[in-house]
Amino acid sequence: MGRRSIDSNVGRWTSMGLLLLGFLACTLAYFVISTVLKPSNPISNYDGLAIDESHESDGVSLERENGGGCCRGIPKLELWGTAVKWGTEHKYNSEEECCKSCKAMCSGKDGPCLCDSWVFCGDRNACGRQFGECWLKKQKDTWVPQRQDAGSRVMWTSGLVFGKGEGIIGLETEHGTLHIKLYPDSAPYSVQYILELLTLRHCAGCQFYRAEGRGESWDLKGNHIKDASFGPPYALIQGTLEAAGMPFQTIPTEVCRTVRRGVVAWVGSGPEFFISLASHVEWKNSYTIFGSVLPEDMEIAEKIAQLPTRPDVWNNVNVSVLEKPIPILVQRIKSNHEDISHKL
Template sequence: MRRRSNDGGNRRSIPVILLFAGFATCCVVYTGIILARRRSPSSNLSLFSSIGGFQRFGAAEEDEAEGFGDCCRGSENLELWGFSVKWGTDFRLNSSRECCKACKEMCNARDGPCLCNSWVFCGDREKCKEKFGECWLKRQEDPMFPHIADLGPGVMWTSGIVFGKGEGIIALDTDHGIIRIKLRPECAPHSMGFLSDLLKLKYSVGCHFYRAEPRGLAWDDQGDHIENEPKGPPYGLIQGTLAVEGSYFKELPKEACTPLRRGTVAWIGSGPEFLISLANHDEWHRSFTTFGTVVSEDMAVVEAIAELPTRADEWNGVEVKVLKKPVEFKVVRFKASESEGETSS
């Protein structure tokens, strides 16, 4: 679904993107939906950097769980700072995934902040020695911009972030309304790091939607496919870019490819092109890194954009609908007091 080319003191101040190095996990992209992506020359932006040496823990278990949208990922070689709500010296588990889930279980309250919003696990038996299996559950003052104690190849810890109700929400502010997106760092930690750094820029010139295709007759208003109807075109999505003019975009690694449901926000390839799905696309077979979900009531704005005037085009043999007038947007942050909605299903 890529766009055709040429279309038109322990705390350290370390860029948040370093937290979230990704893990190569996704299957081959669904061939019938691949489109060429635009690449824009730009100046270097030091925020978008990363460190190597990141690996996956419990890959088989993780892949099976992610098939149901249940992610629990973290970044290796990273130790997060924070107030400890459960000490690892007294709390040992078998995997980073179990540690992540323990933090999630302390973040299930419908109201109020999470007791635990970050976790730190020691899973390398050789490096950890007597600390092997320690799971530290912690609380960040601001989980969108967590504090780092240490990071790098020599760090034996793996860490991750968990967002509670009203936390981890960004918004795409358009002339047609605001689209709030709940980020999923447990599925795409590297993507969350990129978006955290994007918020720090305080501007997002160049971000816009350029493709819009409604559900048509193929999917109902809940996103379910209607029997015997063709699954596109139209494909039930809007597509845009998060490339900021004057900034350098470093391609993101593949992260969790959970099922693409109505309201899912996912990268096309390695970004910065992305899509918001209007339908449940089971036929795409977990082919896209999913990094967020649209707040349910804001899907009305997504639907409105999908109905805007378009022109027909063909990208790599795929019929598409391109907006006659691209929809520009600003990327801003929403805090808990500003957002009361639940994410769409």
């Protein structure tokens, strides 16, 4: 969904007839979901999941959303910073456990996190006696974390943690600013890209270009209406976050959370993205979700979805394209929503 279908060699052996039929059925299912979002950037090899229209319960994906396997970092990266807990006395068997130990020190309702970054040694052969060491650290500026080293010879895996009211960016438009909470624990590569984007002086080319309301398929809270279709329209606004003239590197797929109202996710491997106005449990865990719009700003997204559009057809699917694309300025936001950095 959102990228071109990838041709596969089905095979020529007649004895594999049953396997061929199964493959064709899976290909057809993938084609359905791949046509919902425009494949305007063919650089990705993203494989989406097929749509399941069985009205799956929201509870199916809650374990993953609550942290099951979704607390991770970036391999071959060693972050520096003031040690809160020394790894020589603080060991775990997995990066997920190390990540969660940092998050556990960031559960207070007020004040900054005691731990905002972690470094874990998980390669038994490379780490030797340091295997399992989990260093919990505090950065001077989490938006610009200190790097000790990175590359193929680095044996460490590192990650960031944003506490309540932290890690918020603003997508400023002429219709208002969408404040987005980033998820570095479940989408570390994606957040790393956003942090790099914030260091640029501009984001020419960043814009919203597609807008579709909930239609008669979802209610005001984004819940799917029983027996209604799953689109079109697909209840989303779509755009791109790529600075014109800058080379873009494909973002690794970081599947974890399910698409719910307000989430911000990549189309394939970016830089195209969408903000969902509804909960698409039928898409299961098909997208890299790297943030969510603060609830109080969803009315801005709804406003954009109601702007004048013109019909278009992408991969045989009817879509609604904005008559006038909306430029986006990306900015770093304080916990009180004050701009403390330049706008892109």
